[in-house]
Amino acid sequence: MEFTCLSKGRGSHFPPCHILNLGGIKILLDCPLDLSALTPFSPVTTAFYALPSLEEDKVDANNDVGSMAVPAKRQKIENQPDNKTLIFAEPWYKTVMNLHLWNPSFIDVVLISSPMGILGLPFLTQMKGFSAKIYATEVSARLGELVMRDLVSMHKELKQFYGPTETDFPVWLRQEEVEKIPSVLREIILGKDGTELGGLRPLYSEADVNDCVLKIQKLKYAEEVCYNGILVIKAFSSGVEMGSCNWILDSPKGDVGYLSNSSFISSQVAAFDYQSLQGTDTLIYSDFSSLNSTEDVKDEENESVQLADKLPMSSHGLVGLYHNAKEDSEEMEKLAFICSCAIESIKGGGSVFIPINQFGIFLQLLEEVSKAIDASAMKVPIYIISSVAEDLLAYLNIVPEWLSRQRQERLFDGEPLFDHVKLLDDKKIHVLPNIHSEKFWMHSREPCIVFCSHWSLRLGPVVHLLQRWHKDPKSLLILEGGVNPPQLALLPFKPMAMKVLQCHFQPGIGLRRVRSLLETLQPKTLLFPEEFRPHISFPSEKFRSVLYYSEGKTSKVSCKDGFELKIPATPASNFYWNAFKEQEINLARVNGELIIENARYHLLLDNTEKNSNGRTNSVSFRKPELEKLLATFSNFGINASVEHQKMNSESQIQCLIHTADPYKAVIEIGTSSVVITTAGENVASHLYKALDSVLKGN
């Protein structure tokens, strides 16, 4: 088994990407797109107005970055990035660079672990020779499809703005132009040493998306699918996003678990099913989220011990003790804080803009914000502006099987799964496909709350909204997640007067729990990211084999030796055993067919055709002595005559024995084999017994 980490990803929007070679089958794990690399490009509005204002420093002072924001360090560099240094061209999208080093036609299987892991897939499916089988959960596939459609439709605006390009190679990618880009921005798009240039691609079309979606085989959680008979694939809930999953791959050479970004806190989606990952031969740990978080690791030791003791092992208590009420309430506190900020801003006469990032957070925010508005007895319209919002909201209400127990209770109580259904009916939420709606601009003078795409602040309705409101100090922009410092993201909208609140929802296992989780899972071999080595140590008595992997390197993992076969027991008990006492073994010769089914080899014995051509075979390590044989034959009442042959290298037959009475048969005695050819099985077995007695009887 070989494992290659192509990319360790960047946060929840850009999950890690790996290639696994399992007994000759090449499996691609996720195919994401780094949308945070859109930051150096200019949104359509800035390009249009091409603002000349240069009052940056004043604006920065006004910039009220919320208390939860991580203040970005001002980069002192020669070329200060401002809104004129952005790239004024149709953006290209950053795929996983290392993936392009692989021939797409050699990939056999693609596994998609989350809706975000699908975004780069159309690039792959449109490649010549690509014929891999793609598996994703139903919900991942559907949500991923919606995100891709939204992306394509938002990109259309930029495409229309810049018009058709003359060459396939854009001007901004030329060496001299690239050098003009401030190094902070250049690093985002081209990597530290500029090598990631090769991963840039112009966006796919809607037709590519359709084509890609058609190729996906959709799965349920814990559904078993078999690839080519040799690989059984199962997806289990990872508790992060709707439809996101971890994988178990079962092959004749052992099973492999893939632990993607997972979370024990899942108030919305089905709980993290870690029990199903227990006891695999190999476990690939690929949850990098904890690295980004600023978690305190100091008192980890004590806590992990406690947790390990408490771990529930029963199959039904899935939520288990891992579910930490503290972290749960932490998340609720964050949400409550955001809500209170939003309400304050509304009360002050400003509007609130919330770019949609993670669906789970979006839905929770939507519910919390609408509750808060109700509580404050204000009448504030909520808008959701996205080309796929209608489909998305409708879809989220028909997936009860993928949600948390609390949400499922709503199904059993006959209530809609999410509050938005009722809010839509009550006309408290307005869903608009785009910004150019009369309905929106008519009412937008009053304070309102707008959820819209895209969180990169380079695409979609949000750029128009920011263009219109960025000078309004009463309004509030709530940025959720995002990897680049907000100053860079907000670059095109400077000078900014509106308030900005940045918050982080980084669902992940968390450094504190990683070890106790892995102790519970007890894999025989653990593949662990090199980056974590300083943070977590594994005691050798509990972890027999830990291999550290790093980006761009291939690790080899040894597999089980030998193959295991399954033989149906009923005929197996009727083997004609030939005992070799000296060697203390029994031997039986059988005819059969080797088939592979559900990742197991089966030896199907064919009983019907056995010896139909009158040939019986057995094994002995000595040659029969002719005289003894003839004597025995006559004892058995068989008349036989010998026809000697010259040593024939081709047939290796030494002599032939013909028997005429009572049955007709030919016995060929060769240097290493004896073949009896007769008309019937009975005759053959009769002769065989005679021969056998000679061979054994010394």
Next chain:
Amino acid sequence: MAIETLVLGAGQEVGKSCVVVNINGKRIMFDCGMHMGVSDHRRYPNFSLISPTGDFDTALSCIIITHLYCINTLFLRFHYFLIIKISHSLILYSYIFFFGIICDSHLDHLGALVYFTEVCGFHGPIYMTYPTKALAPLMLEDYRKVLVERRGEEEQFNSDHIAECMKKVIAVDLRQTIQVDKDLQIRAYYAGHVLGAAMFHAKVGDSEMVYTGDYNMTPDRHLGAAQIDRLRLDLLITESTYGTTIRDSKYAREREFLDAVHKCVSAGGKVLIPTFGLGRAQELCILMDDYWERMNLKVPIYFSAGLTKQANVYYKMLINWTSQKIKDSYPTNNAFDFKNVCKYERSVLDTPGPCVLFASPGMISGGLSLEVFKRWAPFENTLVALPGYCLPGTVGHVLMSKPPKIELDPNTKIDVRCQVHQLAFSPHTDSKGIMDLIKFLSPKHVILVHGEKPKMVSLKEKIHSEMGIPCYHPANNETVSVPSTVYVKAQASDAFMERCLKPNFKLHKCSSQELSIKTLTDKNIVPELQVINEKAVFIVEDKSKKLKVVHNDEVLVMLGEKKTED
């Protein structure tokens, strides 16, 4: 090793489905139904056969419920009533109570109650699909209300009891592989028939079996056809309700129904469709909504408040369990957002002019449907469309014979001048469907349940003669034991695998003597040169009884090497 099937219900009869299967020591109860035609203890399965001591927790690994009963089927089957009773003794009332309504008698079921509470006490897992779990309490609640209203009985159990009981049920998704315990693994497959109906696959060790429950191999208006993987089964237990009939197209009957309704409303009449809330009501409503759209009819359609309307809320959320067509039209057009269905209010009953009303319960056994019937039946331009079977003792049953008068009780007589249309489609599979399923799965053994004995016998003959699969049709309380597959494990050598993965063709030259022998036995002319794919392998058993599979060449090496050691 063997799979033992103990049939507790639906053996050579229709109704009361209950089969207990013992696969390699794991006992699973599939369905837990009761018979409606009998009033004594025979109406429920003889649970003492599972465990004479009544210790069901150790006797059964789990209970699997394949679907909600479908009220439109030939006989009524109340799978979940027993489950409720089994997990929670208080809920028992519902079962007794309900029996009271349908058969219009027997309120003295105290004896049965004692029987059940004593027998029960199963705390193990109960599995059913999401829709079944969602809809079961809804229907229970409806019956409870009808009962209280109609009989004026004291409320003997409340909604909390139902809710509490349903919490103990584990909901499963289709194709999800559930590990019940270390050895037992179950999986649900789509079965059509009614929303949430499933066929269940159970596997213990190497033994595998499928229990179908009721299924439908042809898609209907709102549900898809049954779907299952090709499996290596030791046993298939299938229903055989329509074991001998081959159903004609139901489009003709749908047309007939629509024509009758259209004729009635265009003449200004009212249409009453007494129906239970699930399955049939939605199917008919999709049918009519579609027809209304096409014919541009403006006549209002009403859904009586309560069950049916609420059921639509569930249907909307469970859209993934309906047919592909409905799924595809989502979300732009949710088939359960009926455009022509108006909000029901009591006043519509007396509003003049045509309308269509879906009212529960079916069979006009009480509640709103009876009330409306009383009002509308005396008018000639009214149409009563009865979708499905009506049990003896209900107004619906009497109505089918089209009497001029119906006597509800000594004081109430209703003049019946209305027209009556009976719809007969049943979501069970027909004989072709059963045969198709068996052919597709080609199990090693088949057991037929849920059918009438003569039909079962003829189906059994057919299966045996056409497919050569041994088939059984045990009566109630009989046990059938079939052998199950067990595999032995063996290690294969690398050389063996290598040889096997490459074809190993050899040219074999028949000597003249061989030829002469062969031509003696078979008259076919044997060519002198033959191509043989060498498939022979050796199985080696060593001291520790471990098996190893090796290739021809290795055997000699193995023996030779050992010899030199000696």
